Amino acid sequence: MTVVNAVLQGVFLGAFYAVLACGLSIMFGVMRIINLAHGDLAVLGAYITLVIVDRLGVSPFIAFLIALPVMIALGYVLHLTVLERSLKSGILTPLLATFGLSIVIQNLLLITFSPDVHSLGRSAGTLTTASWQVTSGLSVSALGILVLVVAVLVFGALQVFLSRTRLGWTMRATAEDADAAELVGIDSRGTYAWATALAVAIAALGGLFLGIRSVFDPVSGPTQLIFAFEAVVIGGMGSLRGTLVGGIALGVAQTLGAQVNPEFAVISGHLLFLVVLIARFGGGRMVLRVAR
């Protein structure tokens, strides 16, 4: 029963990773940018939500809805000001630009909010503590269910958006061939900017869940980025459905590892990531060669 419970908790944890990874996956899929500031954007979203909670005394969910337009605008402007320029000069420049952006965000947060640790959990009320005991060894937390449901909804809505709407087709067309997309009348610049806005908005949702589930400080971003990145790679880069599966696989690997020894939680997630990397990119042969 403990194993079943571990898997279940892993699914809940993994759904959180999937939400964090979603925006990363969108930006890689559409623009081939690996956004190293993704985790910091999520944390920034959490801070903005925190400020609204403090000022207006509303629940974090209401505060998040207020923060959402700010994050969307931020993503849109971010593309036009930083990413677009960096995209023009090769594949390495966006990596450097977002790395720099990550440092800038962390330091701005440090200056504004001090290095103190914050949480949105307290203001979320009983949601953080409510749970149902299914059997003696199996309990389901309300927050876990909520994150899982939201994750499935977000990924499902994105799937519908990409396959049914005109803006969705536009995004897929631009992702496949930006030059040809321009030739059929698609404003690739605007499409990229909307994709970034979408990615940043979903990053902020990840930040909200991070703040409710646990704590965050100005330098929490990179850790979240690593988990998000691993989820994207495990699920297959550029595949949204894969990212949901990848996030959940990572979560399950971590809770199963923790079952063996609490110290193994994070490392077993990394191990899964490495195994997938080796299996997928023919690294097996390389490892053998090195071993010989």
Add this chain to the structure above:
Amino acid sequence: MSLLHVEALDCRYGLLQAVRGVSFEVAQGETLALIGANGAGKTTLLRSLAGAHRPHGGRVVFDGADITTLPAHSRVERGIALVPEGRRLFPGLTVEENLKVATGRRRGRWNVKSVLEVFPLLRPRLQLLAANLSGGEQQAVAIGRALMSNPRLLMLDEVSLGLAPVVVDSVYRSLAGIIAEGATVVLVEQDLTRALKVADRVVCMLEGRVVLEGDAKSLDRDTVVKAYFGLRRTA
């Protein structure tokens, strides 16, 4: 008045000058064939007219407005569509999505239904991914996709490239219908006989320059061939 007016256009790739001081006009309702050997600058010229390549010098005037610096998608909005070399479909989109994604703001006779009337071979293929189509079907989608924006000027870059002769015939039959309706067309074609047959006027390029321009009916094949290979200079 001419629909398209090109004035002393210069296009470069770094140090390589692909188009050198090219000027010509295309009248409303006219079909112009651009011919020339490989590397003569035809594709670069079309891409510059469509806005996919920023020219180094010169002017492009469309319907009386200078569009030299407009990006490609704004030119589509004004009514210029290019069927690019190599077709460049979106392989991960279905045929229907490939067509619908190109729906523009311009109103006109073209929509998915009317494109299917011109290319009925696409009807059973609508839900297929573009990557899984045959070459002829892909070319039909590429032309249909360009038509979806209801262009006033349709440019086609080597539509017959890599297609079986029978398929080329069928593509050109569909094109002839579109041209007969009064569309303005600029096309690049390697097959001289076909170019002379379908076009009203011919512009022949050599090493980035226009070396011959004239009525398709009045030009004899021999003159064109000489211009094509650059034999006039030595003759």
